[in-house]
Amino acid sequence: MMQSIESEESYVGNLYQRFPVSIAKGKGCIVWDTKGREYLDCMGGYGVALVGHCNDRVVQAIIDQAQNLITCHMSVYNEVRLQFLKKFNNIVSKNLQSSFFTNSGTESVEAALKFSRKFTGKRGILALNGGYHGKTFGSLSVTYNEKYRKSFLPLLQDVRFISYSEVETISEIVSHSESNIGTIIVEPIQGETGIIMPPPNFLKSVREVCTAKGLVLIFDEIQSGLGRTGKMWAGQHWDVEPDIMCLAKGIAGGVPMGIAAMRPEILDSLKVGEHSSTFAGNPLACAAGSAAIDALIEDGLVSNSEKIGKIFKDGLIELKEKYKIIRDVRGLGMMLGVELRFDVKDILLDGIKNGILLLYSGRNILRLLPPLVMNEEEVNKSLHLIEILIQNEEKRRFG
Numbered sequence: 001m002m003q004s005i006e007s008e009e010s011y012v013g014n015l016y017q018r019f020p021v022s023i024a025k026g027k028g029c030i031v032w033d034t035k036g037r038e039y040l041d042c043m044g045g046y047g048v049a050l051v052g053h054c055n056d057r058v059v060q061a062i063i064d065q066a067q068n069l070i071t072c073h074m075s076v077y078n079e080v081r082l083q084f085l086k087k088f089n090n091i092v093s094k095n096l097q098s099s100f101f102t103n104s105g106t107e108s109v110e111a112a113l114k115f116s117r118k119f120t121g122k123r124g125i126l127a128l129n130g131g132y133h134g135k136t137f138g139s140l141s142v143t144y145n146e147k148y149r150k151s152f153l154p155l156l157q158d159v160r161f162i163s164y165s166e167v168e169t170i171s172e173i174v175s176h177s178e179s180n181i182g183t184i185i186v187e188p189i190q191g192e193t194g195i196i197m198p199p200p201n202f203l204k205s206v207r208e209v210c211t212a213k214g215l216v217l218i219f220d221e222i223q224s225g226l227g228r229t230g231k232m233w234a235g236q237h238w239d240v241e242p243d244i245m246c247l248a249k250g251i252a253g254g255v256p257m258g259i260a261a262m263r264p265e266i267l268d269s270l271k272v273g274e275h276s277s278t279f280a281g282n283p284l285a286c287a288a289g290s291a292a293i294d295a296l297i298e299d300g301l302v303s304n305s306e307k308i309g310k311i312f313k314d315g316l317i318e319l320k321e322k323y324k325i326i327r328d329v330r331g332l333g334m335m336l337g338v339e340l341r342f343d344v345k346d347i348l349l350d351g352i353k354n355g356i357l358l359l360y361s362g363r364n365i366l367r368l369l370p371p372l373v374m375n376e377e378e379v380n381k382s383l384h385l386i387e388i389l390i391q392n393e394e395k396r397r398f399g
């Protein structure tokens, strides 16, 4: 195993915070390393393993499609793509029935930003302090973290970051801004920054301002969407709908695919050739995507996310009451955060020794994005392992 790790390092540079484990196989919430050691996967591939690793429906759909057609450009028609779009439109709002296919999260955001600029004719964008939208130039421009941005300036001009507490003044900011604001981009729940929930009236107020002033509201549901938070869309917790919704991560059961779903008049404002992607609407991804949606609906994964997520969160809150190094537990469904008083690096490494994969947010937050197929037994096992990791950390800190 060490050999494969060192060898891969020599090819891919040093761009990722990496864990010393080489994963060879996965099923549901479990992954196995090259030596056959088992891990409970609460990292869930950053949320990509939404419907579980190697979900049976997804595997079968990929096998079947691979035998028929693997590539098919958008300049010709394809029934597998149409079938996916019909299924997809059944799970999104009736207002967001036009879709642009992409291949990743950042591309969905790039598309949304371009389309909104075209539709509104305005170049100014409001984004949120703490927001994360990807790392290509456009989406990096609306990503808050200085660490990601500073070496790549200048980015898009006319982006202004606001805090949640400025919600009362958004209307004034929009009216007075010289940068001619046409777009507001928001994660309904901030993922990368540490599972940050918006204040109760925030999204509703933003929606009202956008509606009143004719601005395009973009929801980045790349991490929070598709049942992750116990509802199909995180915006539904506050009863708020965007004008464009960005998706990627788990939408095709692990196969790369993204979508920007929007009000038809926004997409209709673009002319032929003004945006495109060679891989867009790939039939293999569409077949896998249809299977992933079937899994969400027919296997009841959204309600499982709500039910199991609550058991998980309650268990974490119990741990918080027992162990003083835990400062906060938050999140909804299977999008949970555990904020510690210290750096979580040793806990993550200890997790690998103890058979559980966890994710971090910033330095001191554990982020849990397990597959939505997790059952109660696996939640209890995860909680048990996390308790051991917390105990070990307390021993390291306090002896």
Ligand SMILES: *Cc1c(COP(=O)(O)O)cnc(C)c1O
Binding pocket: 104, 105, 106, 107, 109, 132, 133, 134, 135, 187, 191, 192, 220, 221, 222, 223, 224, 248, 249
């Ligand atoms: C992961 C993520 C992105 C970026 O997606 P990539 O596929 O890595 O480009 C954007 N926004 C949010 C909220 C994300 O979680």
